[in-house]
Structure formats: structure tokens, C-alpha cells
Amino acid sequence: MEDVVTAKGWTLVCDLDDIVSNTGVCALVDDEQVAVFRVGENALYAIDNFDPNANAYVLSRGLIGSLGERVVVASPIYKQHFDLRTGECLEAPEHSVRAWQVTLQGDHVLLGQPLR
Amino acid sequence: MTMKLLVIGNGMVGHKLLEELMERQPPGLDITVLCEEGRPAYDRVHLSEFFSGKSAEDLSLVEPGFFDQPGIQLRLAARAAHIDRQQKRITTADGEVLTYDKVVFATGSKPFVPPIPGNERAGCFVYRTIDDLLAMQAWGMHAKRGVVIGGGLLGLECAKALRDMGLETHVVEFAPRLMAVQVDDIGGQILRRKIEELGVTVHTGKSTLEIVDGDDTHHRMKFADGSYLDTDMIVFSAGIRPRDELARQCELGVGERGGIHVDNYCRTRDWDVYAIGECAYWGGKTFGLVAPGYDMARVVAAHLCALLERKHVLQLPEFVGADMSTKLKLMGVDVASLGDAHGTTPGSRSYQFSDERRQVYKKLVVSGDGKQLLGGVLVGDASEYGTLLQMMLNGIELPASPEFLILPTPDGNAKPGLGVDTLPASAQICSCNNVSKGQLCDAVCAGATSIGDLKTITKAGTTCGGCVPLVTQIMKAEMKRQGLAVNNHLCEHFAYSRQELYHLVRVERIKHFDELLARHGKGLGCDICKPVAASILASCWNAFVLQKEHASLQDSNDYFLANIQKDGTYSVVPRMPGGEVTPDGLIAVGAIAKKYGLYTKITGGQRVDMFGARLEQLPVIWEELITAGFESGHAYGKSLRTVKSCVGSTWCRYGVQDSVGTAIDLENRYKGLRSPHKLKMAVSGCTRECAEAQGKDVGVIATEKGWNLYVCGNGGMKPRHAELLAGDLDTPTLIKYIDRFLMFYIRTADRLQRTSVWRDNLEGGLDYLKEVIVHDKLGIAAELEAEMQLVIDTYECEWKKAVTDPQTRKRFQHFVNSREADNNVVFVPERGQIRPATLEEKRSRRIPASVMTE
Numbered sequence: 001m002e003d004v005v006t007a008k009g010w011t012l013v014c015d016l017d018d019i020v021s022n023t024g025v026c027a028l029v030d031d032e033q034v035a036v037f038r039v040g041e042n043a044l045y046a047i048d049n050f051d052p053n054a055n056a057y058v059l060s061r062g063l064i065g066s067l068g069e070r071v072v073v074a075s076p077i078y079k080q081h082f083d084l085r086t087g088e089c090l091e092a093p094e095h096s097v098r099a100w101q102v103t104l105q106g107d108h109v110l111l112g113q114p115l116r
Numbered sequence: 117m118t119m120k121l122l123v124i125g126n127g128m129v130g131h132k133l134l135e136e137l138m139e140r141q142p143p144g145l146d147i148t149v150l151c152e153e154g155r156p157a158y159d160r161v162h163l164s165e166f167f168s169g170k171s172a173e174d175l176s177l178v179e180p181g182f183f184d185q186p187g188i189q190l191r192l193a194a195r196a197a198h199i200d201r202q203q204k205r206i207t208t209a210d211g212e213v214l215t216y217d218k219v220v221f222a223t224g225s226k227p228f229v230p231p232i233p234g235n236e237r238a239g240c241f242v243y244r245t246i247d248d249l250l251a252m253q254a255w256g257m258h259a260k261r262g263v264v265i266g267g268g269l270l271g272l273e274c275a276k277a278l279r280d281m282g283l284e285t286h287v288v289e290f291a292p293r294l295m296a297v298q299v300d301d302i303g304g305q306i307l308r309r310k311i312e313e314l315g316v317t318v319h320t321g322k323s324t325l326e327i328v329d330g331d332d333t334h335h336r337m338k339f340a341d342g343s344y345l346d347t348d349m350i351v352f353s354a355g356i357r358p359r360d361e362l363a364r365q366c367e368l369g370v371g372e373r374g375g376i377h378v379d380n381y382c383r384t385r386d387w388d389v390y391a392i393g394e395c396a397y398w399g400g401k402t403f404g405l406v407a408p409g410y411d412m413a414r415v416v417a418a419h420l421c422a423l424l425e426r427k428h429v430l431q432l433p434e435f436v437g438a439d440m441s442t443k444l445k446l447m448g449v450d451v452a453s454l455g456d457a458h459g460t461t462p463g464s465r466s467y468q469f470s471d472e473r474r475q476v477y478k479k480l481v482v483s484g485d486g487k488q489l490l491g492g493v494l495v496g497d498a499s500e501y502g503t504l505l506q507m508m509l510n511g512i513e514l515p516a517s518p519e520f521l522i523l524p525t526p527d528g529n530a531k532p533g534l535g536v537d538t539l540p541a542s543a544q545i546c547s548c549n550n551v552s553k554g555q556l557c558d559a560v561c562a563g564a565t566s567i568g569d570l571k572t573i574t575k576a577g578t579t580c581g582g583c584v585p586l587v588t589q590i591m592k593a594e595m596k597r598q599g600l601a602v603n604n605h606l607c608e609h610f611a612y613s614r615q616e617l618y619h620l621v622r623v624e625r626i627k628h629f630d631e632l633l634a635r636h637g638k639g640l641g642c643d644i645c646k647p648v649a650a651s652i653l654a655s656c657w658n659a660f661v662l663q664k665e666h667a668s669l670q671d672s673n674d675y676f677l678a679n680i681q682k683d684g685t686y687s688v689v690p691r692m693p694g695g696e697v698t699p700d701g702l703i704a705v706g707a708i709a710k711k712y713g714l715y716t717k718i719t720g721g722q723r724v725d726m727f728g729a730r731l732e733q734l735p736v737i738w739e740e741l742i743t744a745g746f747e748s749g750h751a752y753g754k755s756l757r758t759v760k761s762c763v764g765s766t767w768c769r770y771g772v773q774d775s776v777g778t779a780i781d782l783e784n785r786y787k788g789l790r791s792p793h794k795l796k797m798a799v800s801g802c803t804r805e806c807a808e809a810q811g812k813d814v815g816v817i818a819t820e821k822g823w824n825l826y827v828c829g830n831g832g833m834k835p836r837h838a839e840l841l842a843g844d845l846d847t848p849t850l851i852k853y854i855d856r857f858l859m860f861y862i863r864t865a866d867r868l869q870r871t872s873v874w875r876d877n878l879e880g881g882l883d884y885l886k887e888v889i890v891h892d893k894l895g896i897a898a899e900l901e902a903e904m905q906l907v908i909d910t911y912e913c914e915w916k917k918a919v920t921d922p923q924t925r926k927r928f929q930h931f932v933n934s935r936e937a938d939n940n941v942v943f944v945p946e947r948g949q950i951r952p953a954t955l956e957e958k959r960s961r962r963i964p965a966s967v968m969t970e
């Protein structure tokens with residue numbers, strides 16, 4: 001798929017159907033790797049794909065789950081959990097990552113800017 | 117003050133003394149240990165396991181590095197030959213002279229060999245040391261029939277050893293019944309019938325007059341009644357005698373039937389000389405069990421330390437005699453004897469129960485007023501032993517109808533009497549290691565909430581193992597009391613153990629995680645419960661793991677059917693069943709690895725691992741592997757990995773069965789089977805065991821007659837030898853047992869619990885496992901086999917399915933919106949192949965991600 005930059009600075013990265021429910025994919029936006037997750041049917045989350053604990057771009061391949069109220073992904077390398085809303089690394093806060101704006105427009109998954 | 121301590125003997129008791137001393141670390145203690153044997157202390161209680169798979173190393177009691185500590189020297193193969201008490205000198209058989217301040221005799225016993233003419237012929241053995249066993253084993257290779265002289269406790273142990281060696285086994289006993297000391301007439305009869313059912317011929321009331329040449333056999337034993345018995349080997353196991361010859365020589369005072377006189381501190385009449393264990397004579401008797409020996413070791417250790425520290429200790433522990441109750445399993449038959457088993461106490465009464473169909477006999481001896489338990493005998497079923505022993509030792513008042521303590525309950529309700537709660541904290545639960553109920557409870561409080569932890573911390577149950585059921589009960593009761601509520605919940609989303617979830621999935625025929633979560637869980641699930649559910653669903657129904665409903669449950673390795681590496685690339689392992697591969701197959705693997713620039717390495721499981729594949733390369737690599745005839749190797753799954761094999765009878769001069777063929781059959785049978793953890797197997801073509809099958813979850817070793825099946829071995833972090841589950845099986849039976857074993861493990865194990873740990877935590881241990889797998893005690897064998905058959909019938913190569921399914925295949929790209937590769941994946945050359953670049957290397961030079969050599 002070609003990158004489509006919309007007027008508001010959002011990038012269309014894929015259709016909702018491209019993400020199997022309760023899994024993630026990795027999108028390339030301006031040379032940055034962003035992990036985009038689909039939780040349940042329609043909820044979307046995005047955080048950096050880079051796992052600072054492992055120095056590898058892998059977070060999109062982690063398992064999604066909940067810990068208490070938090071929705072998290074577990075890194076596939078060393079299993080640290082990242083909060084999908086904030087990017088916080090629960091086990092090692094110094095290794096937290098950025099969360100990104102993400103939204104669903106019709107069937108399109110649009111990625112915005114990092115939240116911090 | 118310094119003290120030169122000489123310890124003569126490094127048996128179980130002698131070694132216990134050393135452990136106790138080293139633990140206390142008294143200053144100024146310099147210990148020299150003389151060990152007559154060529155190897156340091158080992159577990160003589162479990163000696164017969166040497167014939168059912170344990171090695172000399174397994175039996176060792178010496179912690180690694182123990183004798184490397186300062187202040188202790190061990191002399192192996194060094195026998196004390198002479199003692200000069202005036203000069204305080206010991207001369208060894210090699211003529212070396214050692215001086216001492218204190219000396220401890222821990223010389224143990226020697227087997228008693230009855231003075232029968234011919235008892236020194238070749239092919240006559242005793243059963244005491246590992247060297248004895250090695251000699252028996254060597255001779256047994258060429259023998260068909262073996263006889264044990266002596267039908268006591270050790271004699272029956274020894275008969276088990278002969279039977280494990282595959283010999284036609286006979287037991288010859290002088291007394292009119294087996295185990296004459298511990299059990300009464302009826303108990304002896306039941307025991308005899310049970311043991312004969314196991315294929316051992318028992319001859320009681322036989323007095324052997326002489327041993328001569330047989331017609332076709334090595335020996336002929338002639339009996340006083342005129343009959344005779346031909347045999348190829350004879351093992352004397354007619355009791356033991358204390359090794360007190362040194363003490364006799366220096367006039368230390370010995371008992372009428374041997375044994376060195378000691379006082380309550382285990383001192384001899386020369387206060388610089390102590391004696392402990394089987395060689396010591398206290399209160400008119402010697403003690404042939406390990407627990408009293410350990411008690412003596414503790415007493416002496418405390419005494420020596422008090423002397424060294426010149427401290428006046430008010431309450432030095434004293435040896436006060438020992439309860440000689442025993443419980444053991446002889447060839448799978450439970451036998452227990454408590455206290456006054458024969459009812460010799462004046463005025464005592466007895467209760468007896470016998471069931472000839474189940475071959476169970478139980479007897480209680482109670483005091484005249486019916487309030488105290490004095491003793492008992494249990495044959496065929498000794499499950500009440502722990503309770504009865506505690507009642508007897510702690511003087512707990514008997515219920516009004518004590519007979520119900522041994523009678524079976526028709527409705528299966530719990531028996532009256534002893535909940536572990538009624539035991540005082542001071543009750544000694546593990547007599548071998550002197551662990552009280554209070555200590556166990558303290559350890560549970562401190563966090564030991566599994567039987568394994570509890571054993572490690574308190575040592576309870578680690579010697580004879582007889583108290584393990586009681587220890588388990590106490591642990592559970594204490595956890596309950598503390599409100600720990602034995603929480604085995606899988607995670608915050610499921611208030612069930614893995615085993616319980618497995619049953620829910622099966623019984624309710626649940627096919628999807630969503631369904632399971634909706635019915636029995638909460639939240640979204642997590643990286644703990646999702647893979648567990650995926651594994652259980654696959655074990656039960658075996659649907660394709662990457663189909664839409666299951667895909668999101670899979671851990672990254674299962675999700676991409678490959679093993680993720682530290683840099684986010686994957687390794688690829690095609691299946692090579694039994695480690696067999698054709699030259700064309702090897703060439704294909706090599707060509708593919710070369711084409712995609714992969715690093716190749718031979719694995720421990722006899723196949724080839726290819727590293728450095730990027731996500732988007734996996735399907736194309738697999739297309740080529742499938743074309744070359746390969747299937748998924750499941751290296752990524754908690755599932756069967758490999759069945760390793762040696763080359764077997766087809767090529768090898770020594771092989772007795774076709775190990776490669778069997779390994780290939782097994783691997784093809786169980787490939788794709790999902791389980792609580794990874795599974796490894798191996799098949800060896802002969803007893804030389806080149807496939808290292810005893811280090812595997814399932815190990816098969818060829819015999820002349822078929823296959824020996826070993827289970828629950830492990831390499832890895834905590835190596836454990838596999839144990840013999842069944843011997844001399846034909847191939848269909850072998851497969852049947854493996855089916856049952858694997859499915860039983862899958863049913864009952866915890867998450868990520870290898871078979872070795874599962875086995876260590878299995879209540880009832882190996883015997884229970886044998887009952888379930890071999891004798892179908894639970895009546896589930898057919899069910900287990902059918903469940904396995906379903907998995908086998910529904911096998912599909914996951915990779916074949918993945919590359920032909922467009923939906924699945926779509927997921928194998930790094931970016932959802934670009935065909936580019938992950939530019940963080942960087943390789944550098946090393947030894948002619950690639951390796952991941954280090955962080956520094958990545959920073960200093962960005963080189964292209966792929967090293968394609970196409």
C-alpha cells in the first residue's frame with residue numbers, strides 16, 4: 001500500500017481488516033516504526049515498535065492482554081509489558097516508549113503523531 | 117583450641133556427621149575422613165534403584181564441592197587397620213599413620229554370610245556396596261536364574277534388583293515366613309502371595325546345607341529337607357553385622373551380637389572415641405535404619421562443637437533410642453511395621469483386617485485400656501502408616517473404635533482420627549532428617565508453598581521419602597490456615613489451574629479462547645493464559661494454530677512458526693525425523709541457507725537450525741523447504757521437538773534393535789503434538805545408550821527382548837535421569853504406553869512444567885505413574901489413547917498450511933504499509949557466516965539488511 005498523507009497530518013497505514021483482531025502490525029511512517037494494535041473488534045492503539053529492553057523492533061509481534069485496568073502488550077523477546085495507552089513499560093519504566101495517535105475512519109486505520 | 121578429628125567411614129551416617137559439622141563451621145576443626153570404598157558417600161537406602169536406571173552419581177550424597185572446603189580432607193580407598201588409643205594413632209592398611217584428638221567410628225555393617233560350605237564360590241555375592249552391585253551386574257549378564265538367600269527386608273530389595281536385571285528370581289528364607297522380624301504370620305502370607313504374583317518364587321523354611329556345582333547351572337543349592345535348587349548366581353542377604361573389628365582389637369567393649377558400646381552422647385568407654393550408626397551398640401541393641409544413625413550423627417556433631425567452643429551447653433542433645441517403625445515398598449508392595457508389631461506388650465489387644473481378594477492385611481496392637489496405639493502391621497496398602505505412626509509416637513488417644521482406623525470405608529469417606537491439625541508442633545514428621553511439624557509450618561510461612569521447595573528448605577522427605585504424603589498434607593493444611601488458599605490460579609484472568617482449564621475445555625467441548633474467557637474468565641487475557649489456552653485447545657482439538665480465532669493467542673514463536681532471536685529475526689528448523697536426512701535433503705537445506713544468507717548450526721536434537729531469517733523471508737524459505745520434502749520441525753512450539761537416535765542395529769556392531777526406524781516412527785507419530793512444555797525423546801539401539809535417551813522426557817532403550825521405556829528425564833538447567841517405567845516391551849505396547857504417558861502429562865501438568873518437575877511433584881511418584889500408565893489404575897488408558905489418536909489423525913504440517921493460506925501469509929511482512937525490510941537488522945561476518953551486529957557495530961556502520969547471495 002502507498003502512503004497516503006491526509007490534510008491533517010494523519011497517515012493512512014492500512015485497513016482494519018489488515019489487522020487480525022487482538023494482534024498487532026508494524027507501520028512505517030516517515031522512517032519511524034510504529035506498532036498498531038487492534039483489540040477486540042474496533043479498539044486501536046499505537047506505540048513505538050522499538051523495544052528498548054531488547055534493542056529490537058518487535059513490539060507489534062507481542063501478545064495483547066490486560067493487567068488490571070491496563071491494556072498491554074508483552075514484548076516477544078523478554079516479555080516486559082507495555083501499556084498500550086501510554087507506552088509505559090511496567091517492569092522497567094526507564095524503558096518506556098511513546099504512544100501514538102491512532103484512529104479509525106470508516107475502514108481506514110490512520111496514524112497521527114507521537115503523544116509526547 | 118584446635119581439634120584433629122578423624123572420621124572412619126563415609127557411609128550415609130558418617131557423611132551426615134560431616135554435613136552437620138561443616139554446617140556449624142566450628143573454628144579450629146580439622147577433619148580427616150577415611151573411606152574404605154573408592155567412592156564417597158552414597159544413598160544405600162535406594163541402592164536397588166541402581167538396577168532401575170539410577171547411576172552411581174545419582175545415588176551420591178555428596179554436594180558438589182563439599183570436600184573442597186577448607187578444614188576437611190577425604191581419603192578414598194583408605195581403610196583404618198589399626199588403632200593405638202594410648203598414642204592416639206590410627207594406621208591405615210597402606211601403612212600411613214594418622215594422629216587424632218577425637219575419632220568417630222562410622223564403620224557401618226558388613227553383610228552376614230551364613231557359614232554354608234561353598235559360600236565363597238565365584239558367582240556368590242553380597243549386597244551392600246555399589247561395587248557389589250557392579251559385580252552382580254557383570255555376572256548377571258550371563259545368568260538366567262538368581263537366588264537371594266534371606267527373605268528379610270534387604271533380601272526382598274535384593275530380589276527386586278535381580279528381577280530388574282531380567283533374571284528368574286528366587287528367594288530362599290530359613291524362617292517360615294518373609295520379613296519375620298517386622299510382620300506376623302498372616303501378613304507374611306499375604307506378602308508372599310503378592311511377591312509371587314510378581315514372578316518371584318519364594319521358598320520358606322529352607323535351610324541351605326551346601327552349595328555345589330549344578331548340572332546345567334553354575335550352582336546347586338542343597339537343602340536340609342533333601343530338595344535342591346539350581347541357579348546361576350546367589351546373593352547373600354541374611355542380615356548384617358556391625359563392623360566393630362577395630363573396636364574389639366583395642367578393647368573398647370562390644371555387645372554380645374556385636375556393636376560398639378556407646379553412651380547417650382555416642383561416646384565409647386574411651387571418651388575420645390565415638391561410634392555412630394550401625395556399628396554402635398546402645399541400650400542393648402544396634403540400629404540398622406538410617407534415621408537413628410542420623411540422630412547419632414547430630415548428637416556427636418553437637419557434642420564435638422560444644423567441646424571445641426569450650427561452652428557449657430545446658431541442653432546437649434542426647435541419643436535416646438529410636439523408633440524402629442518402617443514403611444517401604446518392596447517390588448511395588450507396600451509393607452509397614454510399627455512399634456510392637458507382634459503384640460508382645462503384656463495385656464495388649466489386637467485388631468486385624470484382611471482382604472484376600474485385594475491382598476491387603478492390616479493389624480493394630482493397642483494397649484489394654486484401648487487408649488494407646490502400641491504397634492501395627494500393614495501389608496498391601498500402607499496408606500495409614502503416617503497417621504498411625506504419629507498417633508503412636510505422640511501418644512494421641514485412640515478413638516472409641518480403633519478398628520475403623522484400618523477398615524476400608526464403604527462410602528469412601530475420610531477415616532476418623534488424625535487430621536494433621538491434631539499433631540503437636542513438636543511431632544517429628546521426617547525421622548531421617550529430624551524435621552518437626554513446626555519446622556515445616558515455619559517453612560511454609562516463609563514462602564515454601566510447593567513440595568519441592570519444602571524439601572529443599574527443610575530436607576524433609578529427601579532420604580527415604582516415606583513421610584512425603586504427610587509432609588504434603590501438613591503443607592496444604594498450613595497454607596489453608598494462613599489463607600494462602602493454595603492458589604494455583606493461572607493468572608488474574610482465570611481462577612483455575614492449567615489442569616482445571618484443561619478439563620473445562622474437554623468436558624464442555626470449548627473450541628475457542630473467547631468462549632473460554634466468557635464462560636470462565638475475565639478481562640482480556642494475557643501473555644500467560646493465552647498461550648496456555650492455545651496449547652490446551654491444540655492438545656484437545658488440534659485445529660490449525662494460525663486460524664483466525666487462534667492466531668492472536670500464540671506467543672510470537674508460534675504466531676510466526678519460527679523462533680524469534682534477540683534482534684527480531686527468526687530461526688528456521690525443518691523436521692528431520694530421528695536425525696535421518698538424505699544427501700539431497702542436506703544439499704537442499706544448504707542451498708536454501710546459502711540463498712537467503714542464513715547462519716547454519718547443527719542442533720542438539722540432530723537437525724539443522726538456520727538463523728537470521730527476516731519475517732518476510734519465512735514463507736518463501738518454507739516454500740522451498742516444502743518443495744524439497746521437509747515439514748515444520750516445531751522448534752518454535754511447546755510441542756514435540758525431536759526424537760534423537762543412534763544408528764542402531766542396522767549399521768552398528770552392538771545394536772540390538774532398529775533405533776533409527778523406531779525414532780522416525782515415534783517422531784512422525786507425535787509431531788505437532790502441543791503440550792504444557794516442549795518434549796524431547798530419544799531412542800538408543802542398545803544399552804550403551806548413545807542417543808542419551810535417559811536425559812529425555814521419553815527415552816527408549818533397546819534390549820534383547822524389545823524396548824525399555826524411560827520417562828521424565830531432562831538435560832538443561834537441572835539435569836535429571838529418566839526412570840524406568842516398563843521394561844522389555846514390544847513395539848505396539850511401547851507406543852501404547854507412550855500415548856498414555858504423554859496424554860496423562862498433558863492432562864495434569866502445570867503451565868511450562870517439564871515432565872521432570874511434573875514427576876517430582878506427582879503425589880505417589882513413579883509407582884503411581886506406573887499404576888496409571890501400565891496397570892490403568894484410573895481406568896483412563898483407553899481414553900488417553902483415543903485422545904492421542906485424534907491428534908495423530910488430524911496432523912497437518914503447519915507451514916504447508918501457512919504458505920498456502922493467503923490470509924495467513926499476508927501477516928508475514930515486517931511493515932503493513934511497505935515492502936521494505938526492518939533496517940535495524942544488521943549482520944556482520946564471522947567465521948564465514950553471518951551474526952547479528954552489536955549495538956556499537958550498528959552505530960558505526962550501517963550495512964544493508966540482507967546479505968543475499970542470489
